[in-house]
Amino acid sequence: xxxxxxxxxxxxxxxxxxxxxxxxxISNHLYFYWYRQILGQKVEFLVSFYNNEISEKSEIFxxxxxxxxxxxxxxxxxxxxxxxxxxxxxxxxxxxQLSHSPLHFGNGTRLTVT
Amino acid sequence: xxxxxxxxxxxxxQEGRISILxxxxxxxxxxxxxxxxxxxxxxxxxxxxxxxIKDKNEDGRFTVFLNKSAKHLSxxxxxxxxxxxxxxxxxxxxxxxxxxxxxxxxxLTVNP
Numbered sequence: 001x002x003x004x005x006x007x008x009x010x011x012x013x014x015x016x017x018x019x020x021x022x023x024x025x026i027s028n029h030l031y032f033y034w035y036r037q038i039l040g041q042k043v044e045f046l047v048s049f050y051n052n053e054i055s056e057k058s059e060i061f062x063x064x065x066x067x068x069x070x071x072x073x074x075x076x077x078x079x080x081x082x083x084x085x086x087x088x089x090x091x092x093x094x095x096x097q098l099s100h101s102p103l104h105f106g107n108g109t110r111l112t113v114t
Numbered sequence: 115x116x117x118x119x120x121x122x123x124x125x126x127x128q129e130g131r132i133s134i135l136x137x138x139x140x141x142x143x144x145x146x147x148x149x150x151x152x153x154x155x156x157x158x159x160x161x162x163x164x165x166x167i168k169d170k171n172e173d174g175r176f177t178v179f180l181n182k183s184a185k186h187l188s189x190x191x192x193x194x195x196x197x198x199x200x201x202x203x204x205x206x207x208x209x210x211x212x213x214x215x216x217x218x219x220x221x222l223t224v225n226p
Contacts (some may be wrong), residue, residue, distance in 0.1 A: 004157070031212055043158065043203065043216040055211045091157050095212060100165065102148055103214060105157035 002026045006092050006106035013082055013113055021077045021109045023092030032075045033093040033103060034067065036060070043091065049075065082113045117141050118206050120217035129226050133191040137204030137217055140185060144206035148214065149178060149189045152201045161202075162189070194224045 005024045013019050025032050034046040047057040049067055057065075066078045075094075079086055089110050093103040119138045127133045137147070145166050150158035164171040164178045164187065171178050177190045191198055201221050205214040 006157075033213070035214075042218045045213050045215065048211050048213055050211070056213060093157075099212075100146065100163070101212075102160040102163055103212070104160060105150075107155070107157045 004092055004094055004104050004106035006090075006109050008109060009107065010110045011112070013111070015084060015113055016081050019079050019082055019111065021079075021090050021092075021111070023075045023077070023106055024073050025075055025092065025094030026096075026104055027073070029094035029096050029101075029104075031095045031103075032067075032069070033095075034077045035091045035093060035105075036088040037091065037108075038085075038088040046077075046090075079111075082111075084113050087111055087113045116217075118204055118215050118217040120202075120204050120220050122220050123218070124221040124223070126223045126225065127194050129196055129224055130193045133189075133194045133198065133222055133224065135189040135191075135202050135204070135220050135222065137187050137189075138185055139187075139206050141206070142182075142185070143208065144215075145209040146207040147178070147180060147187050148205045148207065149176075150203045150205060150216075151198075152203060152219070158203055191222075194222075196224045196226050198222060199224050 007022045032049040037043045047061045048055045064080045068076050089108040091108045092106045095101045095103045148163040149161040152158045162176045180187045201219040203219045204217040
């Protein structure tokens with residue numbers, strides 16, 4: 001069964017550094033998302049991406065965050081200058097064209113900012 | 115702003131019995147409700163969903179019930195198996211861009 005893959009599985013970075021989290025969504029999917037889960041808290045929506053542009057973003061997704069689909073397969077989340085509070089699990093998800101298609105999630109990237 | 119609430123952080127049941135996981139929501143705009151299962155160090159895995167125009171959906175051992183008037187849904191697992199032990203997230207979908215809003219999750223433990 002096709003799956004969403006994310007790399008790396010764990011990223012440690014120093015405060016103020018830039019990080020890029022990478023995702024390969026399921027190949028025929030059209031909608032792409034980033035979510036995050038801070039330890040012990042709920043899974044939170046960050047951003048959705050469709051037709052090569054952001055369709056919606058949350059309050060969390062400020063100017064430090066950006067997303068890109070640089071080619072036909074990758075979907076990346078960049079954090080320009082990381083803060084301690086950015087430490088979390090970041091999940092990429094994708095869904096198909098059908099209105100009832102569920103989101104399929106990757107296994108996440110654990111980001112630790114020190 | 116808890117638009118999706120799972121009030122039970124944990125639930126423990128015996129193998130073979132029924133597990134009932136509950137979820138409440140506040141916004142009547144949601145068009146689909148989904149249940150996801152999550153093991154440690156993995157992403158959420160889709161389990162079952164229900165459209166807001168239905169009141170029941172069944173898939174094998176899993177059944178989801180929706181009570182729109184009460185803004186309440188529940189997931190029934192019967193019979194429960196030890197491999198079902200995981201965190202279960204209820205999620206509600208916005209019709210505009212299919213964004214999901216999650217509850218905090220319920221840790222289900224099925225004891226052999």
